[in-house]
Amino acid sequence: MEAEHPPPAAGQLVVVGGGIAGVTCAEQLAIHFPSEDILLITASPVIKAVTNFKQVSKVLEEFDVEEQPSTLLENRFPNIKVIESGVKQLKSEEHCVLTEDGNQHLYKKLCLCAGAKPKLICEGNPYVLGIRDTDSAQEFQKQLTKAKRIMIIGNGGIALELVYEIEGCEVIWVIKDKAIGNTFFDAGAAEFLTSKLIAEKSEAKIAQKRTRYTTEGRKKEAQTKGSAGNIGSALGPDWHEGLNLKGTKEFSHKIHIETMCEVKKIYLQEEFRISKKKSLTFPRDHHNQSVTADKEIWPVYVELTNGKIYGCDFIVSATGVTPNTGPFLCGNNFDVGEDGGLKVNDHMHTSLPDIYAAGDICTASWEPSPVWQQMRLWTQARQMGWYAAKCMAAASVGESVDMDFSFELFAHVTKFFNFKVVLLGKYNAQGLGSDHELILRCTKGQEYVKAVLQNGRMMGAVLIGETDLEETFENLILNQMNLSAYGEDLLDPNIDIEDYFD
Ligand SMILES: Cc1cc2nc3c(=O)[nH]c(=O)nc-3n(C[C@H](O)[C@H](O)[C@H](O)COP(=O)(O)OP(=O)(O)OC[C@H]3O[C@@H](n4cnc5c(N)ncnc54)[C@H](O)[C@@H]3O)c2cc1C
Numbered sequence: 450m451e452a453e454h455p456p457p458a459a460g461q462l463v464v465v466g467g468g469i470a471g472v473t474c475a476e477q478l479a480i481h482f483p484s485e486d487i488l489l490i491t492a493s494p495v496i497k498a499v500t501n502f503k504q505v506s507k508v509l510e511e512f513d514v515e516e517q518p519s520t521l522l523e524n525r526f527p528n529i530k531v532i533e534s535g536v537k538q539l540k541s542e543e544h545c546v547l548t549e550d551g552n553q554h555l556y557k558k559l560c561l562c563a564g565a566k567p568k569l570i571c572e573g574n575p576y577v578l579g580i581r582d583t584d585s586a587q588e589f590q591k592q593l594t595k596a597k598r599i600m601i602i603g604n605g606g607i608a609l610e611l612v613y614e615i616e617g618c619e620v621i622w623v624i625k626d627k628a629i630g631n632t633f634f635d636a637g638a639a640e641f642l643t644s645k646l647i648a649e650k651s652e653a654k655i656a657q658k659r660t661r662y663t664t665e666g667r668k669k670e671a672q673t674k675g676s677a678g679n680i681g682s683a684l685g686p687d688w689h690e691g692l693n694l695k696g697t698k699e700f701s702h703k704i705h706i707e708t709m710c711e712v713k714k715i716y717l718q719e720e721f722r723i724s725k726k727k728s729l730t731f732p733r734d735h736h737n738q739s740v741t742a743d744k745e746i747w748p749v750y751v752e753l754t755n756g757k758i759y760g761c762d763f764i765v766s767a768t769g770v771t772p773n774t775g776p777f778l779c780g781n782n783f784d785v786g787e788d789g790g791l792k793v794n795d796h797m798h799t800s801l802p803d804i805y806a807a808g809d810i811c812t813a814s815w816e817p818s819p820v821w822q823q824m825r826l827w828t829q830a831r832q833m834g835w836y837a838a839k840c841m842a843a844a845s846v847g848e849s850v851d852m853d854f855s856f857e858l859f860a861h862v863t864k865f866f867n868f869k870v871v872l873l874g875k876y877n878a879q880g881l882g883s884d885h886e887l888i889l890r891c892t893k894g895q896e897y898v899k900a901v902l903q904n905g906r907m908m909g910a911v912l913i914g915e916t917d918l919e920e921t922f923e924n925l926i927l928n929q930m931n932l933s934a935y936g937e938d939l940l941d942p943n944i945d946i947e948d949y950f951d
């Protein structure tokens with residue numbers, strides 16, 4: 450996958466995308482090449498900036514994210530020039546990108562960081578919403594203020610955050626799996642969290658130390674510009690903080706979970722009336738298998754594969770993302786991953802000469818460390834953007850760099866249901882087969898700790914609550930120490946395991 454031809458002398462260093470991956474990459478290039486102009490081309494009127502970056506431990510990091518006008522980036526880095534226009538075509542053989550404003554830009558090295566877009570269960574249906582950027586989140590909020598009942602499809606990050614945050618609106622949550630949060634948790638952790646969800650949300654929110662998301666620096670005009678079909682960059686940590694996610698009713702949580710099923714068919718109001726099918730009322734408690742016919746008339750109805758039909762005001766499709774590769778694939782023979790991303794090697798290089806990719810758009814195709822996997826996350830977008838710039842700089846002077854340390858161990862810190870959640874390594878024993886052991890410690894409503902061991906070595910962990918174990922566990926996974934002798938003591942709260950291992 451290395452470059453086959455020497456780069457042409459003409460052209461600039463060009464980065465496409467104003468999200469975390471693109472901005473981080475452009476900033477690093479600006480630092481590596483202070484006397485060169487770096488071109489950042491982005492379809493969105495605002496860029497994403499990482500602020501207050503803090504390395505919490507060897508691999509865990511926390512930072513705030515701000516949406517800023519691109520002029521702030523240009524002021525910080527006078528050798529970065531931002532062009533607000535979408536790339537409509539890439540001519541890789543000519544080393545050139547064409548933008549919607551009619552210009553073309555020659556590059557000597559290019560990094561594609563165009564992110565991803567929601568993979569909706571049904572394209573083009575006005576009652577099916579996806580959430581990706583500030584504009585789609587605001588559209589969702591607007592619809593919610595008029596809603597009595599909504600349906601959420603999907604069981605990943607967005608669904609988990611929404612079901613906890615939405616108030617005053619009935620939520621029917623449809624998941625393919627047995628337990629909630631399949632992309633982040635196993636059934637045990639899901640049960641721990643479900644009890645919090647089912648209980649009324651009465652406690653005051655505790656301010657958690659975690660990544661913050663602000664739009665303070667957003668330009669006024671930018672707020673209206675995005676709705677004209679522009680692709681904005683992805684939201685991220687605490688994106689819902691500034692949004693009032695309240696429906697029309699006065700209750701807090703009202704969630705019904707339909708497990709192990711999918712959407713079979715979506716009917717618009719008139720279509721449903723003609724079909725003569727019957728929809729169900731909202732089940733009264735979470736065990737309730739209500740068979741009462743619903744008298745209300747809804748704008749949209751959803752038939753599930755378990756045969757049940759519910760009416761609702763609208764549907765949120767929180768069903769993952771697809772990389773934004775559209776404008777780049779036409780006429781260019783990229784290797785593309787199964788998930789639709791541009792395949793990159795261990796130097797973030799795509800299969801085409803002088804083209805790198807980072808963040809949600811790419812598919813990591815190197816042989817990964819046994820305890821790392823790609824997930825389309827904010828932190829990985831930053832790490833990849835940073836490392837891609839380093840690789841581009843090294844390649845420019847004919848050198849090579851070692852893989853960055855951040856790809857040694859998967860580490861993600863976030864917050865679900867107001868609990869701090871730390872995921873390390875193969876936290877769900879992904880790819881370990883049946884040959885692994887789990888050690889658990891759980892205090893209802895307080896903490897859930899799970900360590901994944903294989904051949905006596907720690908391979909991953911889930912830490913929910915204020916466990917204070919992340920640094921010790923991170924070290925245990927990285928140093929692969931044989932822990933067989935410790936057995937269950939490893940999680941015994943009366944034993945300070947830091948004393949053992951630090
Ligand atoms: C609601 C939501 C909540 C999330 N919460 C978290 C979280 O808590 N923690 C976490 O780690 N991650 C979270 N994520 C994921 C995280 O936001 C993404 O993984 C990350 O932002 C990806 O960054 P990126 O730079 O690769 O892409 P993006 O942020 O999508 O940026 C892509 C950029 O490319 C531009 N672009 C697209 N097409 C073109 C084109 N043709 N020409 C020019 N420019 C183009 C866009 O305008 C944009 O500026 C969340 C995502 C969503 C949607």
Ligand SMILES: NC(=O)C1=CN([C@@H]2O[C@H](COP(=O)(O)OP(=O)(O)OC[C@H]3O[C@@H](n4cnc5c(N)ncnc54)[C@H](O)[C@@H]3O)[C@@H](O)[C@H]2O)C=CC1
Nearest residue numbers: 603604605606607608625632711767768769770825826863
């Ligand atoms: N706190 C965090 O770390 C958060 C991270 N994110 C990230 O943002 C991105 C987008 O989030 P999500 O859309 O939640 O994606 P996701 O990848 O986290 O989850 C997608 C979910 O949809 C389900 N699904 C897929 N197709 C389906 C179908 N046809 N019918 C029913 N279910 C289906 C999957 O089983 C999975 O549960 C992800 O990369 C995610 O990791 C999002 C929110 C919070």
